Amino acid sequence: MFSIILTAVAAAAVALSESLPSKTLAQLEVGTFLENIAVRSNGDLLVTKLWPSAAIYTIRSPWERRNKLEEIISIPSIQSIYGLAQVTPSRQGVETFVFVGGNSTTPGETVTGSFGAWAIDFESPRNKVKVRKISDMSPRSKFLNGVTAIPDISDVVLVADSANGFIGRLELTTGTFDTSTFRFPLEMDPVEDARLPIGVNGIQIRDEHLYWTNSFQACIYRIAITPTGHPTMYSRPELIANLSSGVNFLDDFAFDIDGNIYASTNLDNSVVFIDAQSKEWKTVVGGIGEMTVAGSTSVAFWSRGQR
Incomplete structure (x- = not known):
């Protein structure tokens, strides 16, 4: 089952005082694991499938009453697709999204060296x-997961390896993957003896900083970056939020227009809100023992005219 939360942007102002409404837009058969969400410029959703086969679906006009998941591509050579991100257009009339995927023996149990990166282009009209x-x-990639684009750059994305504990830099024109760009073991490595080898997970760039979750730490970090997507000189990771007192796992996340963070918790069946100023947090949808957003893995925002 897969649920997507639809909320007004204005809800961010009251998120610490009340829960947010939600509704299920579409769902697939039991045993399907959907992973990541991206929003196209027209508001259509793109959704990656992690298990049991590698595919990307779309939900057209999700604000309409009736919705369905339509498969638009599949990658038969692998079993799982993970992160997905839109890059700055390199050609007029083309929307490009980059995604990563690989083989798995079960959801969350990946095959080292099986990963690749692909681009999906939507050409108008x-x-x-x-x-x-x-x-x-x-060939040493163990668990490629989160993907994020660098603002105003069309030929590079950053990719997280959750098991190896780094964020690498992928050159889209050459296919070169630099695994040494962001390597901070304390903030990125998986927690020792965690049930799955997942450290750094969701990644996003905002206001010249790279943000990431460390899943089983239940923490969010950031580091200052250059306009080309490298760490600035002498920069070190900064802890933004530690939710470990009440959250067991953090997955992907998104920023609202005010810089507040909404993060999915996967194992905790919820979405949490972190205030950008106070760093206070609260569960705003779902919870342990609830099915509203059970197994939540991703969050995305969109409004007409603004992604």
Whole structure:
């Protein structure tokens, strides 16, 4: 089952005092694991499938009453697709999203060296879809997960390896994957003896900082970066929020227009809100023992005219 939360942007101002409404837009058969969400410029949703096969779905006009998940591409050579991010357009009339995926024995149990990166292009005016492989990544890649684009750069994305504990830099034109760009073991490595080897997970860039979750630490960190997406000189990770007193796991997240963070908790079946100023947090949808957003893995915002 897969639920997507629809809320007004104004809800962020009251998120610490009340829960937010939600509704299920679409769902697939039991045993399906959907992973990541991205929003197209027209408001359509793109959704990646992690298990039991690698595919990307769309939900067209999710604000309408009736919705469905439509498969638009599949990658038969792998079993799982993880992170997905839109890059700055390199050609007029083309929307490009980059995603990573690989083989798995079970959801969360990945096969080292099986990962790759692909791009999906939506070409107007007929909305034609094209898929192309970008890279075989590193043979040592264990669990490629979160993906984020660098603002105003069309040929580079950052990719998190949750098991190896780093965020690498993928050159889209050459397929070169630099695994040394962001390597901070204390803030990125998996927690010792965690049930799954997942450290750094969701990644986002905002206001010249790279943010990431460390899943089983239940923490969010950030580091200052250059306009080209490298760490600034002498910069070190900064702890933004520690939710470990009440949260067991943090997955992907998104910022609202005020810089507040909404994060999915996966194992805790909820979405949490972190205030940008006070760093206070609260569960705003779902909770342990609830099915409202059971297994929540991703959060995304969109409003007409603004992604």
